[in-house]
Structure formats: C-alpha cells, structure tokens
Amino acid sequence: MANRDIVILGIETSCDDTGAALVKNGETILSSVVSSQIKIHSEFGGVVPELASRSHLENIYIVIEEALKEARFKMEDIDGVAVTYGPGLVGSILIGIEAAKAIAYTYRKPLLGVNHLEGHIFSTLLEGKKPKFPFLALIVSGGHTELVHVKEFGKYKIIGKTRDDAVGEAFDKVAKLLNLGYPGGPLVEKLAKDSINRVKFPEAVMKDGSFDFSFSGLKTAVLTAKKANNNIDSKALCAGFQDAVIAALLNKTIAVAAKLKVKRVVLGGGVVANKTIREEFLKIGRQEGVDIFFPSVSLCTDNGAMIATAGYLKFLKKKFSSFDLNADPGLKL
Numbered sequence: 001m002a003n004r005d006i007v008i009l010g011i012e013t014s015c016d017d018t019g020a021a022l023v024k025n026g027e028t029i030l031s032s033v034v035s036s037q038i039k040i041h042s043e044f045g046g047v048v049p050e051l052a053s054r055s056h057l058e059n060i061y062i063v064i065e066e067a068l069k070e071a072r073f074k075m076e077d078i079d080g081v082a083v084t085y086g087p088g089l090v091g092s093i094l095i096g097i098e099a100a101k102a103i104a105y106t107y108r109k110p111l112l113g114v115n116h117l118e119g120h121i122f123s124t125l126l127e128g129k130k131p132k133f134p135f136l137a138l139i140v141s142g143g144h145t146e147l148v149h150v151k152e153f154g155k156y157k158i159i160g161k162t163r164d165d166a167v168g169e170a171f172d173k174v175a176k177l178l179n180l181g182y183p184g185g186p187l188v189e190k191l192a193k194d195s196i197n198r199v200k201f202p203e204a205v206m207k208d209g210s211f212d213f214s215f216s217g218l219k220t221a222v223l224t225a226k227k228a229n230n231n232i233d234s235k236a237l238c239a240g241f242q243d244a245v246i247a248a249l250l251n252k253t254i255a256v257a258a259k260l261k262v263k264r265v266v267l268g269g270g271v272v273a274n275k276t277i278r279e280e281f282l283k284i285g286r287q288e289g290v291d292i293f294f295p296s297v298s299l300c301t302d303n304g305a306m307i308a309t310a311g312y313l314k315f316l317k318k319k320f321s322s323f324d325l326n327a328d329p330g331l332k333l
C-alpha cells in the first residue's frame with residue numbers, strides 16, 4: 001500500500017447502471033452513487049442498448065457530481081480516475097470512457113482502464129473480510145459465468161465458463177417466460193422463497209468432464225414444464241430452477257477448489273445478490289473447509305466502487321492507460 005491515502009474515482013457504465021464512486025485505498029467507500037435504468041428497460045423485458053447509452057449520457061455527470069458531493073471531495077483532490085472499458089455494450093461503455101478521459105485530461109489525473117470482471121472479482125475487498133491470494137473466483141452476472149483461478153492481481157486462469165446462457169441471463173429468461181418482469185433474478189428468488197413445492201430439474205453434466213457450465217437446457221426444461229401444464233405453480237418452477245442452478249454452481253466450484261487445492265472462494269456479480277446462493281455457499285464452505293467471501297448485496301450488482309477498487313490495484317502497479325483507451329465489448333480477463 002502507498003504511504004499516503006489514495007482516492008480513486010470509479011466510473012461504471014457497461015450495461016444498464018450508471019455508477020460513480022470514490023474509494024479510499026481500494027477498501028473504504030467514501031461515496032457510491034448508482035442510477036439504475038430498470039424502469040426504462042423493464043417495459044421491453046431486457047436492456048435496449050440504444051436507450052441504455054442515451055440514459056448514461058444524460059446521467060453520467062449528475063452521478064459523478066453526486067459522488068463527489070457525498071464524499072465532500074473536489075475533483076482536484078482525487079488521485080486517479082478508473083473506468084470500465086469492457087466487456088459490455090459498446091455504446092454504453094463509450095459514455096463512461098469519454099467522461100473519464102475528459103476528467104483525466106482537465107484535472108491532469110492518471111486514467112485507469114478497468115476490466116469489468118476484475119471489478120466483480122475484487123468487489124469483496126470493499127468488505128471487512130478480505131481474501132488472500134491465491135483464490136478461486138466465481139463470477140455470476142447477467143453476461144458472465146466464469147470460474148477463475150486468481151493467482152494475484154492481473155494473473156488469471158479461466159477454469160470453467162458457460163457454454164450458452166450466463167446464470168443471470170437464465171434467471172431473466174425464466175422470469176420472462178413466466179411473465180414475472182425484469183430483471184428476473186430478484187423476482188425468481190422471491191417466488192422460490194415463498195414456495196412449498198418444487199419441480200425437480202436435472203443438473204447439466206458436462207460429458208467431457210470439463211468444469212464448464214450450461215444453463216440453456218434448464219431454461220428450456222422450465223419452458224417445457226410450463227407448456228405441458230399452463231396451470232403449473234410458477235413458485236414451484238422457480239424453486240426447482242433455482243435449486244438446479246445452485247447445485248451446478250456449488251458442485252463445480254467445490255470440485256475445482258479441491259482440484260486446485262485452494263482454500264478460498266470469492267463470489268462476485270449480480271447473481272450473488274441472491275440470499276439462498278449466499279447461504280448455500282457459506283454452508284458448503286463450512287462443510288468442505290473452504291473460506292467463502294462475497295460483497296454485501298448492494299455491491300454485487302454493477303457499481304462504480306468495484307471499478308475504483310480494481311483501478312486502485314492498477315494504480316499501485318502503475319498500470320496507467322493512455323488517452324487511446326477504447327471500448328472493448330468482448331474484453332477477456
């Protein structure tokens with residue numbers, strides 16, 4: 001750690017949340033403001049890219065101003081500006097990048113391009129209990145399902161990933177086919193929690209023995225059950241769907257942790273907001289002697305604070321970005 005406090009402004013606009021936050025030394029949130037676009041996109045049942053970028057443009061400076069005000073900070077006093085440059089929607093990412101560049105240029109601050117997935121992996125550093133390297137990270141969001149061996153900051157090996165739908169996407173699609181609304185994750189979770197019965201769905205097993213995931217078959221199984229009996233209890237479908245998702249996540253993660261002999265598992269991404277997933281991971285962690293780490297619920301979904309934290313780690317390594325920084329919608333870890 002540097003011998004003085006480092007405050008990074010983090011900007012996140014990769015999907016449908018406009019986020020800005022000020023974070024001290026990569027671990028203390030001075031402010032975090034998120035403007036959600038759920039209302040705009042919900043009538044379409046999913047994110048409309050064109051509407052997303054327009055809304056980011058309208059809100060980005062308001063959100064940044066709010067973050068500075070909440071932290072009682074002046075732009076002159078920050079040490080760097082971190083921004084998501086991928087993966088995500090190109091038009092949305094560009095709004096964040098342009099704002100970050102304008103600030104970095106005007107105030108002569110270092111620019112730090114951050115991979116959104118690194119943000120999710122290191123969001124847990126914003127909590128009291130912090131994991132030591134190496135650890136296994138499970139990123140489960142609307143766009144990603146990845147098991148990553150994190151040896152140190154910047155050194156990653158992807159051990160498993162989804163071959164079709166991401167977990168959050170599967171939650172959203174199941175909610176859509178049951179006419180629950182958008183985003184689906186919290187709605188499916190709520191119905192599952194209220195359910196006494198559950199429809200049993202099989203867990204997808206990879207025939208080649210890999211640690212990849214697959215969720216589209218499960219989503220189709222829910223659709224088939226619904227078509228076979230239109231009066232079927234949606235709660236029981238949600239409960240069964242969630243059970244099968246959790247079984248897949250737990251089994252693969254624990255198997256990989258054992259294979260790699262890692263004793264720490266870090267969860268990140270919007271799906272980790274799910275209470276049952278959090279509880280089940282804690283339970284299996286206790287049984288298997290694996291320490292489980294995850295951020296508080298508000299830091300699971302997209303936010304500027306996690307980008308500031310990953311940006312701080314880049315700042316320490318002096319990995320600054322040039323003004324050529326561009327959006328990379330398909331950016332890998």
Ligand code: KG4
Pocket residue numbers: 015140141142143144167168169171172183184185186189269270271272273274275300301302
């Ligand atoms: O990380 P995030 O905010 O955005 C991406 O980077 O994709 O994740 C959003 C995803 C959505 O698919 C949403 O349905 C899911 O996270 N999600 C949940 C819950 N809250 C959000 N999934 C399951 N249970 C939840 N409580």
Ligand code: ZN
Pocket residue numbers: 116120141142269270301302
């Ligand atoms: Zn995300």
